[in-house]
Amino acid sequence: EVVLTQSPGTLYLSPGERATLSCRPSPTVDNYLAWYQQRPGQPPRLLIYDAWKRAPGTPPRFTGTGSGTEFTLTISSLEPEDFAIYYCQQRGGWPPGFSFGQGTRLEMK
Amino acid sequence: EVQLVESGGGLVQPGGSLRISCLASGFPFSAYEMIWVRQAPGKGLEWVAYILGPGSPTTYADSVRGRFIVSRDNARNSLFLEMNNLRVEDTGVYYCARDSWGGGQVVGGIDYWGQGVEVAVST
Numbered sequence A: 001e002v003v004l005t006q007s008p009g010t011l012y013l014s015p016g017e018r019a020t021l022s023c024r025p026s027p028t029v030d031n032y033l034a035w036y037q038q039r040p041g042q043p044p045r046l047l048i049y050d051a052w053k054r055a056p057g058t059p060p061r062f063t064g065t066g067s068g069t070e071f072t073l074t075i076s077s078l079e080p081e082d083f084a085i086y087y088c089q090q091r092g093g094w095p096p097g098f099s100f101g102q103g104t105r106l107e108m109k
Numbered sequence B: 001e002v003q004l005v006e007s008g009g010g011l012v013q014p015g016g017s018l019r020i021s022c023l024a025s026g027f028p029f030s031a032y033e034m035i036w037v038r039q040a041p042g043k044g045l046e047w048v049a050y051i052l053g054p055g056s057p058t059t060y061a062d063s064v065r066g067r068f069i070v071s072r073d074n075a076r077n078s079l080f081l082e083m084n085n086l087r088v089e090d091t092g093v094y095y096c097a098r099d100s101w102g103g104g105q106v107v108g109g110i111d112y113w114g115q116g117v118e119v120a121v122s123t
Helices: none
Strands: A003-007 A012-013 A019-026 A033-038 A043-048 A062-068 A070-075 A085-092 A097-100 A104-108 B003-007 B010-012 B018-025 B033-039 B045-051 B058-060 B067-075 B078-082 B092-099 B110-113 B116-120
Touching: A003 A097, A003 B092, A012 A019, A012 A097, A019 A033, A019 A085, A019 A104, A033 A104, A033 B018, A043 B110, A062 B058, A070 A085, A070 B067, A097 B045, B003 B092, B018 B092, B033 B058, B033 B078, B045 B067, B045 B078, B045 B110, B058 B067
Parallel strands: A012 A104, B010 B116
Antiparallel strands: A003 A019, A019 A070, A033 A043, A033 A085, A062 A070, A085 A097, A085 A104, B003 B018, B018 B078, B033 B045, B033 B092, B045 B058, B067 B078, B092 B110, B092 B116
């Protein structure tokens, strides 16, 4: 079973600032790694898949990087609508299993 | 427009059973792998089950294996989750979602989600 550890648990920032969210898989995973945004009362929304590819409709301020045991989601300049919870997620093996990180809450300072 | 609409949730006693459904539209349902994901109140996301386009194979999270069964009816564009021997810790919102990583799709990831259906296990 792959365990995804996200950090920090909560990130306090202001609009216009840069956000850096971390996801560390153990053991290592291939690039079936995605990032999701979830706002209160809403289902998750796919932002990034295959570690770095933006899903249709994802603004360019969202960038995914990394491989193996360290992945990062960067939001270059925070907009008010970006304050939400972010989850990383991986798919692996055949037939596949899936796992989610515990989430990073992005809060307005 | 892709839509996933869950139904069948409700309140059930511990040890009871419940079957939830997901009706898909706007895409060739049989060509896509599908998953169920749940979220306990105030908690994070937990993958529950996976099913390939033709209906087999399936995989399950350790927490539900042996109690839950995922199935699909491609003729009716429907996905199901049969939940047996329910526990209090199974309480939460259950999401039906499309897995676009499989099947050579252009876009990867879990790219479409339903709005979710609530399942409450309590006395």
